[in-house]
Amino acid sequence: xxxxxxxxxxxxxxxxxxxxxxxxxxxxxxxxxxxxxxxxxxxxxxxxxxxxxxxxxxxxxxxxxxxxxxxxxxxxxxxxxxxxxxxxxxxxxxxxxxxxxxxxxxxxxxxxxxxxxxxxxxxxxxxxxxxxxxxxxxxxxxxxxxxxxxxxxxxxxxxxxxxxxxxxxxxxxxxxxxxxxxxxxxxxxxxxxxxxxxxxxxxxxxxxxxxxxxxxxxxxxxxxxxxxxxxxxxxxxxxxxxxxxxxxxxxxxxxxxxxxxxxxxxxxxxxxxxxxxxxxxxxxxxxxxxxxxxxxxxxxxxxxxxxxxxx
Amino acid sequence: xxxxxxxxxxxxxxxxxxxxxxxxxxxxxxxxxxxxxxxxxxxxxxxxxxxxxxxxxxxxxxxxxxxxxxxxxxxxxxxxxxxxxxxxxxxxxxxxxxxxxxxxxxxxxxxxxxxxxxxxxxxxxxxxxxxxxxxxxxxxxxxxxxxxxxxxxxxxxxxxxxxxxxxxxxxxxxxxxxxxxxxxxxxxxxxxxxxxxxxxxxxxxxxxxxxxxxxxxxxxxxxxxxxxxxxxxxxxxxxxxxxxxxxxxxxxxxxxxxxxxxxxxxxxxxxxxxxxxxxxxxxx
Numbered sequence: 001x002x003x004x005x006x007x008x009x010x011x012x013x014x015x016x017x018x019x020x021x022x023x024x025x026x027x028x029x030x031x032x033x034x035x036x037x038x039x040x041x042x043x044x045x046x047x048x049x050x051x052x053x054x055x056x057x058x059x060x061x062x063x064x065x066x067x068x069x070x071x072x073x074x075x076x077x078x079x080x081x082x083x084x085x086x087x088x089x090x091x092x093x094x095x096x097x098x099x100x101x102x103x104x105x106x107x108x109x110x111x112x113x114x115x116x117x118x119x120x121x122x123x124x125x126x127x128x129x130x131x132x133x134x135x136x137x138x139x140x141x142x143x144x145x146x147x148x149x150x151x152x153x154x155x156x157x158x159x160x161x162x163x164x165x166x167x168x169x170x171x172x173x174x175x176x177x178x179x180x181x182x183x184x185x186x187x188x189x190x191x192x193x194x195x196x197x198x199x200x201x202x203x204x205x206x207x208x209x210x211x212x213x214x215x216x217x218x219x220x221x222x223x224x225x226x227x228x229x230x231x232x233x234x235x236x237x238x239x240x241x242x243x244x245x246x247x248x249x250x251x252x253x254x255x256x257x258x259x260x261x262x263x264x265x266x267x268x269x270x271x272x273x274x275x276x277x278x279x280x281x282x283x284x285x286x287x288x289x290x291x292x293x294x295x296x297x298x299x300x301x302x303x304x305x306x307x308x309x310x311x
Numbered sequence: 312x313x314x315x316x317x318x319x320x321x322x323x324x325x326x327x328x329x330x331x332x333x334x335x336x337x338x339x340x341x342x343x344x345x346x347x348x349x350x351x352x353x354x355x356x357x358x359x360x361x362x363x364x365x366x367x368x369x370x371x372x373x374x375x376x377x378x379x380x381x382x383x384x385x386x387x388x389x390x391x392x393x394x395x396x397x398x399x400x401x402x403x404x405x406x407x408x409x410x411x412x413x414x415x416x417x418x419x420x421x422x423x424x425x426x427x428x429x430x431x432x433x434x435x436x437x438x439x440x441x442x443x444x445x446x447x448x449x450x451x452x453x454x455x456x457x458x459x460x461x462x463x464x465x466x467x468x469x470x471x472x473x474x475x476x477x478x479x480x481x482x483x484x485x486x487x488x489x490x491x492x493x494x495x496x497x498x499x500x501x502x503x504x505x506x507x508x509x510x511x512x513x514x515x516x517x518x519x520x521x522x523x524x525x526x527x528x529x530x531x532x533x534x535x536x537x538x539x540x541x542x543x544x545x546x547x548x549x550x551x552x553x554x555x556x557x558x559x560x561x562x563x564x565x566x567x568x569x570x571x572x573x574x575x576x577x578x579x580x581x582x583x584x585x586x587x588x589x590x591x592x593x594x595x
Contacts, residue, residue, distance in 0.1 A: 029499045031499045031500055032420070032499050035411055035414035035499075039410065039411040039474065042467045043430055043433050046445065046448075046464045046466070047433040047434075047441060047467050048433060050441045051444070053444035057443060110338070114335060123339065124336070124338070126582065127339035127340075128339065129586070130342070130575070130578070131342070131346075133575055133578040134571050135527070137530055137546040137550060138549060138567045138570045141553060141567045142345045142564075143345065144553075146345065146348070148560075150364060151366070155366035156366060159366075190342075194589050250530045250546070254530075254549075254553070268439055271439045271442075272531075275442060275443050284442075288437065288440040291437045292436065292439075299432065302435060303428050303432055307424065307428055
């Protein structure tokens with residue numbers, strides 16, 4: 001509670017009237033009001049108003065040139081029969097599970113490995129963290145050189161006698177999506193690791209000591225001390241992962257543009273190409289609404305947690 | 312390590328340490344390998360790569376690739392565009408966010424909690440829902456395909472998150488400090504500028520480092536509100552480079568190094584702030 005007015009606390013608290021404060025000292029100075037309203041205006045212009053338009057546009061058919069025509073739920077009906085939409089949704093779910101799940105598990109694993117302060121630890125942490133600062137586009141290009149038919153991965157496979165596994169990794173429908181997930185993971189694990197490292201640091205060492213005295217082995221201590229203590233970090237990581245997964249665009253766009261034959265298409269890339277390349281702005285908006293609906297649960301729970309914390 | 316004779320405690324500890332460094336070292340090398348590959352590729356000649364392959368030991372050394380990406384590939388202009396967008400965006404966003412966070416955390420405004428969450432909520436929206444309206448809006452305002460449009464949307468979309476983080480930080484500043492200033496007759500501006508802002512510096516430093524990389528690395532907003540190649544920031548230019556120099560990996564690698572250098576520099580210089588920023592951002 002950082003409520004700050006000079007006269008507060010002296011009056012024996014009859015609940016202050018909601019909304020406008022009556023007494024002069026409590027009146028919000030105009031400057032303070034401006035402090036809130038200017039940023040709010042910026043966000044209203046660039047986010048809230050466009051978001052409302054986005055929802056409305058999902059109910060229209062629009063080529064971006066003539067006026068949009070209202071078509072009700074037709075766009076959503078069209079999705080039911082759209083095979084690409086089905087592929088993109090399935091890929092998005094797969095992406096959430098693989099990219100999200102693996103980055104959480106591996107992020108926690110690396111955090112556990114690198115949690116103890118000891119000589120050289122800073123270097124190891126920095127090495128794992130470094131890719132986080134690269135743009136996903138740069139990351140994608142790095143890995144494209146690895147995946148090329150005459151790229152490093154195939155050369156390595158050949159040199160260890162696994163020629164049979166040689167592959168056009170990004171051009172094959174069966175491998176494209178997985179080949180795109182790996183660079184995304186390479187970049188995300190360090191990020192999740194940092195979140196978990198902070199969480200692990202917050203655990204009272206006495207808990208581990210007590211468990212040790214009671215004869216708990218490393219696995220039991222992890223299961224019954226570490227994991228329960230990490231509950232709030234887990235919630236954060238979960239939100240970050242779901243929101244990031246649904247936003248994932250750059251890495252797919254730079255590596256495959258969703259191809260070949262939509263085999264690495266995510267809802268985000270499908271939405272972008274539908275809107276800005278096929279110029280079907282109404283249908284594209286409807287796809288964006290689907291992404292919003294998928295993200296909604298996580299956004300809402302994140303906000304609820306923030307709401308509790310904010311007071 | 313299950314030897315028959317139980318080794319003495321110090322010896323076992325030494326073995327464990329060696330095992331740790333072996334494991335962590337392997338992991339670190341694995342992680343750095345792709346980066347090393349790009350660095351090496353960026354200084355090899357095209358003929359060398361064509362003759363020996365990307366994965367081979369380098370047989371040449373040249374800095375010409377950087378020149379090619381920088382001049383012919385348009386990386387120079389793109390990097391300037393990126394900085395022209397990133398620096399003002401970071402400054403304005405953090406200034407606006409600090410103002411709003413100050414007002415919401417230190418004054419009893421009506422609906423302050425709802426306002427705070429509204430602003431945070433805007434930042435959590437999937438950008439896809441905004442792309443089409445934002446591109447149309449920037450056309451309507453006559454700023455489509457200009458850097459101010461990109462700056463505007465980055466500020467509007469980002470500000471909510473920073474307000475939330477800074478609010479959490481400013482809330483923790485003890486009220487007595489502010490009360491003393493009020494007694495001395497300080498107005499809100501003085502309180503903000505002289506007292507709260509200096510105390511918020513660690514959080515601002517952390518968020519600056521973080522937001523610099525986020526904005527610098529953005530692709531989606533750039534290709535949504537910009538069209539001309541000459542306006543594009545470095546991320547979009549890198550994709551252009553990929554199309555322009557198909558399978559000339561030496562040039563593409565040099566371009567990637569150029570595109571990554573500024574954020575790596577920020578990271579190495581402000582590593583502590585950076586990591587602190589990531590953790591500030593996590594709602595606990």
